[in-house]
Amino acid sequence: MSHDFDIIIVGGGAVGAALACALKNSKLKIAVIEAVSPKADIQPSYDDRGLSISLSSKNILDNLGLWQNISPHSNPIKHIHVSDQHHFGFVRMDAESMNVSALGYIVLARELGKAFMQTIEAAENISFFCPASVTAVEISALSASVTVNIDGVDKIISSKLLVAADGAESRTRDMLGIKASVEDYQQVAIVSNVLPQRPHLNTAYERFTETGPLALLPHSQQRCVLVFTVAANEAEKYLQMDEQGFLDVLLERFGR
Known part of the structure; x- marks a missing residue:
C-alpha cells in the first residue's frame, strides 16, 4: 500500500518540531501540520515566554545540530537556590561543584522556534503545511488518513504513522477518541x-x-x-x- 508520507506529525510546536528535526537526516518522508504561522505575533508555542532547558535537553538539541543557533540567545544557569517561605534553611546547587558547564539554560520560546523552523524548512525530506488545520482523521491497520484544510481547501494525505503533537487539548486525540486523564x-x-x-x-x-x-x-x-x-x-x-x-x-x- 502506497502512502504520501511515512510519518505525519500534527503540531509544529516544540514537541512536534523537535521530532521532525530529529528525523531530518533519515530516509523517511515527513509531513508537519501546524495551524499558526511561526512568524505570527499570536503563535502560542513560540512567544516571549522563557523556557528552562535542562542540560540533557541541551545535549539533545546539540546532537540535532540546533544548539549552535540557539546558544547565542540562551543564558546559562550556574547556580540554583531553593527555599520555603516562612521556613528556615535552603538548598544550593552550583555547576562547578557538579563538574558541568551549566545546570541548565534559559531560552525564549521564540528563539527556540526560529531554530526549529530553520531546520525544518531546510530539510528536503520534510513538508511543512502551515497555516493548516486537521479536520478529520481515519486510522486503519495499515495507514492513517488525515484531512488537512489549507486556505479553505481540504486535502487528504496518508502515512504509515500519525503523531499527535498538537498540545494538551489535542483535537487529533479527540478525533481518535483517545481519552486523557486530567x-x-x-x-x-x-x-x-x-x-x-x-x-x-x-x-x-x-x-x-x-x-x-x-x-x-x-x-x-x-x-x-x-x-x-x-x-x-x-x-x-x-x-x-x-x-x-x-x-x-x-x-x-x-x-x-
Whole structure:
C-alpha cells in the first residue's frame, strides 16, 4: 500500500518540531501540520515566554545540530537556590561543584522556534503545511488518513504513522477518541519578564509559597523570567494590577 508520507506529525510546536528535526537526516518522508504561522505575533508555542532547558535537553538539541543557533540567545544557569517561605534553611546547587558547564539554560520560546523552523524548512525530506488545520482523521491497520484544510481547501494525505503533537487539548486525540486523564490543581502560572536592581549572577531562584512555587530564572541583559503560581480564582486580580502593585506582591512573596 502506497502512502504520501511515512510519518505525519500534527503540531509544529516544540514537541512536534523537535521530532521532525530529529528525523531530518533519515530516509523517511515527513509531513508537519501546524495551524499558526511561526512568524505570527499570536503563535502560542513560540512567544516571549522563557523556557528552562535542562542540560540533557541541551545535549539533545546539540546532537540535532540546533544548539549552535540557539546558544547565542540562551543564558546559562550556574547556580540554583531553593527555599520555603516562612521556613528556615535552603538548598544550593552550583555547576562547578557538579563538574558541568551549566545546570541548565534559559531560552525564549521564540528563539527556540526560529531554530526549529530553520531546520525544518531546510530539510528536503520534510513538508511543512502551515497555516493548516486537521479536520478529520481515519486510522486503519495499515495507514492513517488525515484531512488537512489549507486556505479553505481540504486535502487528504496518508502515512504509515500519525503523531499527535498538537498540545494538551489535542483535537487529533479527540478525533481518535483517545481519552486523557486530567487533574485540575486550581492553580495558574503567570509568566513575565522582570528586571532586578542587582545582577542575577546566573542564579535561578525557586521559592515555595502558600499559593504555589515562585521562580526567578536568569536571562540575558540581566533580565529574569518570572514564573508566579497563584490560585486560579485569583489569577485575574493579579493580571489586572498595575506594574507597581504587582511588584509589591512579588516582593512580599519572594522576600526582600
